[in-house]
Amino acid sequence: MDVLTTKRFEFSAAHRYWNPTWSEEQNQAIFGKCTNPHGHGHNYVLYVTVAGQVDPATGMVINITDLKRIVNGVLEQFDHKHLNEDTPYFREQQPTTENLVRVLWGLIASALPAQVRLYRLRLYENDDLFADYYGGESASFSRRYQFSAAHRLHSAELSAEQNQALYGKCNNPAGHGHNYRFEVTVEGPVDPATGMVINLVDLDAVVQPLLDELDHTHLDRQHAFFQRHPSTGENIVRYLWQRLAAALGERLRWIRLWETPNNIFECGVREP
Template identity: 60%
Template sequence: MLTATRRFEFSAAHRYWRDDWSQAENQRVFGKCISPYGHGHNYTLDVTITGTLDPRTGMVMNMTELKALVNEVLEEFDHKHLNEDTPYFKDQLPTTENLVRVLWQLIAAHLPTVARLAHLRIYEQPDLWADYDGAEETTFARAYSFAAAHRLHAPALSAEENRAVYGKCNNPNGHGHNYTLEVSVTGPHDPATGMVIDLEAMDRSVRAVLDQLDFCHLDHEVAAFADKPSTAENIVVYLWDELAPRFEGRLSHLKLWETRKNVFTYTGPHSV
């Protein structure tokens, strides 16, 4: 499949609140997002289209045309209050998951017949986004960070082999990283909250797991790495095993950035 992606940006305010819930219930589920005055974001939207390559132009679709039609759609959202100024969030909350589906409908309806929408990703913040490809389910993702020391050293290998395999990472006194973990959860969204997952609960679950690693030495303080090397591959599998039971089968993938240059993705033991 050949795809083309163009990035867009717009800024908007919104508020999460359900009139049929108590203040306490709204607060528990939506946290700070319940402020009556609203708050705002710089949204980033990645629009991916696919279609047949036109041999005359060498394009699926002219990106200038895509830019114009998506900007026309976004005019209704840019510098607006999503709850108050658009018609789309009278009966549903303007969550990232609902917003990506609304934008899908609007953009898909505007596309010329030569192209079709393949994927939308919308970032509400650099560390919070939703993915949608027109199916029943939506993916919600959030990035978290933790800092830890470690030493790459395999008990099964000799001292010399360890030095040869791991190089600088085998330094006996250890070294450390700022790790970033992207957690993606896929499922139907709850019509009451407009969310695939309760955001506050997701934060609590992920932090509970990451706090056991944060500001620690992985090999000395985390039992799972006492007898196996704390490679990013082993860490991402460990994190999957810790997180998956907390997400009731909805964890779809984990992406662990060890540095800005090394990234490891795991989609669980049952996927190919």
């Protein structure tokens, strides 16, 4: 049986998005602030997951010290560099998170010893934006959003006593509230022109009406869906899925909702 081992790495780099075959206006429309000719930068965080058999002598899939040396050897050419200007990988493609994770995949996979295989790379550009790559044609791209709302857990199908017994404090008639956070994961081929699975501006445009609708509202009192369904985390994540699937179609893969940092609800086609 294969066992997975994951190690976390950090590196810092500058980059700029610019497609020379497009006009200034097109670049601006697709890439926005990322077109700044001077560049900007990120603290990237990379999770490297490898798979393999546990060596009976060492009890390890790979010596974590070896994994650290191999990956840091690869990251040396990216850390504290400008991705466009100091590396050869982004002359013909944009240094997006999706393209960067695929470049890193090629370099890390070929540097690993024969007994382990690269299983997954997850690359965070910041806390709210990351790409996953498993090799192959498709990559997945995830972005986090937040809204703040009041709600009350109450089911029209139960008596007042049953509601109180089931939901306890959450049944308080006037309501209470949360900072809801959710992560939207889309999957598909990387567009060679933009270097993205989905244009960030387009994804934000799809999600924004939903945020406008829910943010700083009372879910039960102001939204028809939650008048018919108790505003549990399960029903909220189902509602987000319905709304976003209508706009994103088959590219939508997974939604993860945090009601609080301790209560997490998820649904989708395949867990990222």
